[in-house]
Amino acid sequence: MTSPAAATADFLDQRTGLGAAVKEFARKVFPDHWSFLLGEIALYSFVTLLISGTFLTMFFVPSMTEVTYSGPWASLQGTRMSEAFASTLRLSFEVRGGLLMRQVHHWAALIFMASIITHMMRVFFTGAFRKPRELNWVVGFTLLILGLAAGFSGYSLPDDVLSGNGLRISDGVLRAVPIIGSYGSYFLFGGEFPGEALIPRLFTVHILLVPGLILALVGLHLFMVVLAKHTQYPGSGRTDRNVVGFPLFPIYVAKAGGFFFIVFGVIALMAATMQINPVWNYGPYDPSPVSAGSQPDWYMLFLDGALRLMPGGVEVVIANFTVPLNVLIPAMVVPGILFTALAAYPFIEAYATGDKREHHVLDRPRNRPFRTAFGVSLLVAFFVLVLAGSNDLIATHFHLSINDITWVLRFALFIAPAAAFMVTKRMCLALQRRDREIVLHGHEHGTIVRFESGEYIEVHQPLNEHERWIRVQHEPIRPLQVAPAEDSRGVRRKGYAADLRRARLSRLFYADRVEPVTPAELAASHSHGTHDELPPAPSGQELVAGGRRSLVADDRAPGDGH
Amino acid sequence: MNWLAAHRHDRRAPLLLLLTALLLTGGVYALLVPAPAVAASTASSAEVDSGMKLFTANCATCHGTGATGTAAAPSLVGVGAAAVDFQVGTGRMPAQMSGPQVEAKPVQFDQDQIAALAAYVASLGPGPSIPTGDQVDPAQGDPATGMALFRTNCAQCHNAVGAGGSLSQGKFAPSLWQTTPTHLYEAMLTGPQSMPVFNQATLTSQEKRDIIAFVSEQGGTQPGGLSLGSIGPVSEGLWAWVVGLGLLLGAAVWIGAKSS
Known part of the structure; x- marks a missing residue:
């Protein structure tokens, strides 16, 4: 007797050979850590977006045809508005469950972007983007950009005053591009802003183009995770050659399946209790009004902030063409720098490290001080811009002068990331020194013992093997060194200048460092009982594995960063 | 017509023309100008008197005796009862301290006193009434x-x-x-x-x-739940991070702690 489920499975297996794939996949091992669930939040909020978005398309009318409102919202009775806005109001007030679905969709969008950023931070700070995962980092980065595009196009669809103001800013940025700007604007809006073509166009972008691309790239992203296997945190028994964890079935099927419902539940809870984007308060779009406190959704706020910080009047006129640097710098150069730095970082770091090996064990952030400090300074710069985008609300809520806030943030945009970089780097180095200290001396025990001779000592408890391994497992990374400019016969070597540049970058990354305790140091500390005469760490010329032969590792002793 | 032709070069003609133009402009203005706001004449003289006493005791330090203004505060002649009712009735006046702007605070006078102050200021010159x-x-x-x-x-x-x-x-x-x-x-x-x-x-x-x-x-x-202050996407974003990501990170840590 076979059960119906088994019969169905057998039917499929005989025709598709699915059984082998399921068997293989079900036994695939994944490491376990809460931070590996951050990407899942993004995936599940995207599924939530697809479900709620499908519902919304049933009722939303993407048209800029003008109609007169005669629905239940009294404050808009008899107001002329576009069909897009009217259908958004109908969705909110007349369609059963419509307002809940709109709010689910919008909250899910905010959570989607927030979880992408959080997931990206985890990947960045643990070095999960290193070989062989650089390409998947780029795929993830593209997903971030597509998420911004999806968010912005959806935010603009209801055709309300607030989102229309956002569109007007985008139009202004587009027009700021020299020569092609105004043509681009006319092309995008199908004539003079706002025109009547934009909402239908944005609709296609928002419900077909961008989600289709996101879906495809999410598939690729996950496929590449399976292909390269998941990274794991350092720990005893975990190496670059194994994966320590649990099989997909039943552990992760249960965990991940359950987590989907938690994500959906949290979003639904927010949507049911907290209002979001009340377009009926903003009114139908009309280019003349702008209300106080007009801001984009949080993930675009940094661009608004950059525009708010930029001093006006920085315009250059070249042969009758105005180059409005006051728009181009904040709206194109600043995000350009932020995004390029983010996308290119894995490649820059690999270049500076001279490392061509595969890495499957993650870094502890403290063990890569430059990377951690760089990531924190990027985040600080982003946060300063977000604050700048909220400057009017900070002014009203904290009773400050908006002019003072703007001036403080103008300086902070340059000073705060630099300060954050230095502080973070120093903290990482200090934590590494603390690790060395604990490995060599053990944990402080708090117990004071007095010898017969009258001497007092504090008893230190030695680390167990697992604790010690976490603190000593990583390899020290030293700056690349340049081979001499001339070979043994006095001939100038090709590529010397490039090597020099690369070595300079490498020093920037790794000159300040604290190296992990070596077995020799540990043995010395245990046998002597005193640590004043430690033997120097093994040093000497080491060829960097897979690197250029002309670049060799620095032979400076560890702890030069002191 | 002949008379006009003969006299239009008279040396007194420009003066006459100017006078006519002025009279005409003034006349048209007088006809078209909106009727000036007139202080409600219902105030009794006793009310005006008590208003003046209150004004002298509480307002004259800055606005001057007779409300003609000082370097610290403007003249109130002609601002009308409506301005007094607003400024005193919302607690903005008497001002607590100087600053970027005078802020609302608990109202310092009762309704009769506010009415008396308004009547006094209205009596100084015509202005908008309550x-x-x-x-x-x-x-x-x-x-x-x-x-x-x-x-x-x-x-x-x-x-x-x-x-x-x-x-x-x-x-x-x-x-x-x-x-x-x-x-x-x-x-x-x-x-x-x-x-x-x-x-x-x-x-x-x-x-x-x-x-x-x-x-x-x-x-x-x-509609739709808590309005989050009705200040737009910044507060929405803040709550998305605090409540949404907060709960979800909590759940992730909980799930992650459940086996390893």
Whole structure:
């Protein structure tokens, strides 16, 4: 007797050979850590977006045809508005469950972007983007950009005053591009802003183009995770050659399946209790009004902030063409720098490290001080811009002068990331020194013992093997060194200048460092009982594995960063 | 016609022409000018007297005896009863301290005293009077017209639903949710502090009433749950991170802690 489920499975297996794939996949091992669930939040909020978005398309009318409102919202009775806005109001007030679905969709969008950023931070700070995962980092980065595009196009669809103001800013940025700007604007809006073509166009972008691309790239992203296997945190028994964890079935099927419902539940809870984007308060779009406190959704706020910080009047006129640097710098150069730095970082770091090996064990952030400090300074710069985008609300809520806030943030945009970089780097180095200290001396025990001779000592408890391994497992990374400019016969070597540049970058990354305790140091500390005469760490010329032969590792002793 | 041709080069002709033009302009202006706001003459002289005493004791330090103004504060001659009722009735006056702007605080006088002060200031020169209950009745206004007018005239500073907003150098447009209809009307009429004056030519009495009808509907319960201050996407983003990501990270840590 076979059960119906088994019969169905057998039917499929005989025709598709699915059984082998399921068997293989079900036994695939994944490491376990809460931070590996951050990407899942993004995936599940995207599924939530697809479900709620499908519902919304049933009722939303993407048209800029003008109609007169005669629905239940009294404050808009008899107001002329576009069909897009009217259908958004109908969705909110007349369609059963419509307002809940709109709010689910919008909250899910905010959570989607927030979880992408959080997931990206985890990947960045643990070095999960290193070989062989650089390409998947780029795929993830593209997903971030597509998420911004999806968010912005959806935010603009209801055709309300607030989102229309956002569109007007985008139009202004587009027009700021020299020569092609105004043509681009006319092309995008199908004539003079706002025109009547934009909402239908944005609709296609928002419900077909961008989600289709996101879906495809999410598939690729996950496929590449399976292909390269998941990274794991350092720990005893975990190496670059194994994966320590649990099989997909039943552990992760249960965990991940359950987590989907938690994500959906949290979003639904927010949507049911907290209002979001009340377009009926903003009114139908009309280019003349702008209300106080007009801001984009949080993930675009940094661009608004950059525009708010930029001093006006920085315009250059070249042969009758105005180059409005006051728009181009904040709206194109600043995000350009932020995004390029983010996308290119894995490649820059690999270049500076001279490392061509595969890495499957993650870094502890403290063990890569430059990377951690760089990531924190990027985040600080982003946060300063977000604050700048909220400057009017900070002014009203904290009773400050908006002019003072703007001036403080103008300086902070340059000073705060630099300060954050230095502080973070120093903290990482200090934590590494603390690790060395604990490995060599053990944990402080708090117990004071007095010898017969009258001497007092504090008893230190030695680390167990697992604790010690976490603190000593990583390899020290030293700056690349340049081979001499001339070979043994006095001939100038090709590529010397490039090597020099690369070595300079490498020093920037790794000159300040604290190296992990070596077995020799540990043995010395245990046998002597005193640590004043430690033997120097093994040093000497080491060829960097897979690197250029002309670049060799620095032979400076560890702890030069002191 | 011949007389005109013969005398138009007379040396007195330009003078005559100028006089005629002046008389004509003045006459047309006198005909077309809106009737000046006249202080309500209902105030008794006893009220004016007690108002003057209150003024001398509480206001004259800055506004000068006789309310003619000093270096510290403007003259109040001609500001009318409406301005006094707004400034004193919302607690802005007497001012607590100097700063970017004079802020509302608990009202310092009772209704009779405010009326007396208003009567005294109104007696100094004609100015806008306190609106009647009928003029500020939200039930007689149309909130839809009010919302359209609010969007084009008020939302720039006070936010789309009157939650308030920031102005330059620490000044701000306050939230309108706790403001009484009478004070809303008086503010539009007299333009306190940074606010422009919306006179009868800019917003008619009916239009002011429409705006009051719209504003008095705001600040209460909104469809869709907690309004998060009605200040737009910044607070929404903040709560998405604090509540949404907060709960989800908590759940992730909980799930991650469940086996390893």
